[in-house]
Amino acid sequence: MSLMPPPLAILAELTHRCPLRCPYCSNPVELARAREELSTDEWIDLMRQAAAIGVLQVHLSGGEPTVRKDLEQIVTAAREIGIYTNLITSAVLLDQARVEALAAAGLDHVQISFQDSEPGPADRIGGYAGGHEKKRAVAAWVRAAGLPLTVNLVVHRQNLSHLGAMIEMAASMDARRIEVAHVQYYGWGLVNRAALVPTRAQVAAADDVVAEARARLEGRAVIDYVVPDYYARRPKPCMGGWARQFLTVTPAGKVLPCHAADSIPGLVFESIRERPLAEIWESSEAFRRFRGTDWMPEPCRSCDRREIDWGGCRCQAFALVGDAAATDPACGLSPHHARIAALAARESEVGEGSFLYRSFATVDEARAASGLTRDRERPEAAVPPAPG
Numbered sequence: 001m002s003l004m005p006p007p008l009a010i011l012a013e014l015t016h017r018c019p020l021r022c023p024y025c026s027n028p029v030e031l032a033r034a035r036e037e038l039s040t041d042e043w044i045d046l047m048r049q050a051a052a053i054g055v056l057q058v059h060l061s062g063g064e065p066t067v068r069k070d071l072e073q074i075v076t077a078a079r080e081i082g083i084y085t086n087l088i089t090s091a092v093l094l095d096q097a098r099v100e101a102l103a104a105a106g107l108d109h110v111q112i113s114f115q116d117s118e119p120g121p122a123d124r125i126g127g128y129a130g131g132h133e134k135k136r137a138v139a140a141w142v143r144a145a146g147l148p149l150t151v152n153l154v155v156h157r158q159n160l161s162h163l164g165a166m167i168e169m170a171a172s173m174d175a176r177r178i179e180v181a182h183v184q185y186y187g188w189g190l191v192n193r194a195a196l197v198p199t200r201a202q203v204a205a206a207d208d209v210v211a212e213a214r215a216r217l218e219g220r221a222v223i224d225y226v227v228p229d230y231y232a233r234r235p236k237p238c239m240g241g242w243a244r245q246f247l248t249v250t251p252a253g254k255v256l257p258c259h260a261a262d263s264i265p266g267l268v269f270e271s272i273r274e275r276p277l278a279e280i281w282e283s284s285e286a287f288r289r290f291r292g293t294d295w296m297p298e299p300c301r302s303c304d305r306r307e308i309d310w311g312g313c314r315c316q317a318f319a320l321v322g323d324a325a326a327t328d329p330a331c332g333l334s335p336h337h338a339r340i341a342a343l344a345a346r347e348s349e350v351g352e353g354s355f356l357y358r359s360f361a362t363v364d365e366a367r368a369a370s371g372l373t374r375d376r377e378r379p380e381a382a383v384p385p386a387p388g
């Protein structure tokens with residue numbers, strides 16, 4: 001008999017292969033190769049196990065999930081098992097026939113990401129020529145197939161001045177939900193932080209753009225807005241708290257409390273190839289490490305928000321101060337907060353900045369840039385001390 005309530009949803013990273021090369025990709029720097037990926041049967045078995053413990057939704061993601069030729073089989077199985085399916089896709093590999101096949105297989109929802117409002121900058125950011133126009137075509141096919149559409153807009157210093165036009169574009173494609181998300185700085189986003197982090201003025205302007213668009217689009221589309229951590233006063237309740245509501249399964253079957261958790265060295269994440277999902281969720285050492293509030297240091301331990309934001313993001317705490325058990329430095333009560341905000345402000349002033357594009361070919365460079373050794377140990381905290 002399980003003591004933990006089940007996760008609400010699973011993020012199933014079917015693959016790390018992807019034709020795009022977004023510099024803010026939330027995939028880990030250490031990308032899984034195709035030969036490591038779970039088989040069709042293993043993914044279907046995972047969904048059976050998930051349904052058995054009460055999971056209601058699976059987000060089929062990647063990388064780019066449509067590189068998997070068995071996607072329709074996985075969707076069909078999920079429908080039979082009774083799990084709601086959301087396809088999170090860059091869309092560039094889809095054609096109309098495949099969209100229709102996925103709808104016929106029982107897919108419930110599609111989320112397409114856009115990099116900008118115009119083809120030139122969008123294709124430069126995504127590192128994929130022709131991607132933007134293809135995405136627009138796929139969005140139309142998704143709606144024609146009767147599937148609900150969410151448009152995901154990841155924003156940063158190099159596209160924030162187009163945010164109004166991006167929202168307008170999403171609304172014109174009949175997206176009922178528009179997700180405006182500032183880049184989260186771990187994985188490839190951390191490697192490219194200096195090229196992506198916005199200025200304070202850009203963030204303030206974006207807040208106004210979103211507020212205006214929300215009012216204008218009321219009744220037509222809902223806008224979700226993920227604010228940037230580095231300029232925040234209090235952190236987000238990352239994943240609703242560590243190992244409380246969500247889990248991620250990597251292409252090779254590792255089960256994580258969030259998609260970036262494998263960036264934290266010293267935690268052993270188990271695989272569904274070795275242990276049943278229910279046991280991992282309930283009692284895996286890595287899941288129990290930061291679950292609840294017992295692990296918290298001060299100031300979280302005695303803070304009245306500790307069961308609201310759960311101390312923020314463990315991956316960000318590790319990435320920025322080298323200690324996954326620290327208060328998230330996005331919190332104004334963290335002793336590191338002022339340094340982080342100053343760092344963001346300093347990096348945002350450096351100019352446009354070129355990207356280290358995300359790809360299998362650039363993993364070594366990204367590993368070096370993020371200070372990781374091959375066995376994932378990070379010798380020093382990623383944030384240098386303030387000058388002077």
Ligand code: SF4
Pocket residue numbers: 018019020021022024025026027062063064089090113358
């Ligand atoms: S963020 Fe970009 S590179 Fe990463 S999986 Fe999505 S589309 Fe591919």
Ligand code: SF4
Pocket residue numbers: 234235299300301303304305306307309310311312327328331332333334
């Ligand atoms: S001190 Fe901890 S619990 Fe309190 S607001 Fe900051 S991160 Fe949240």
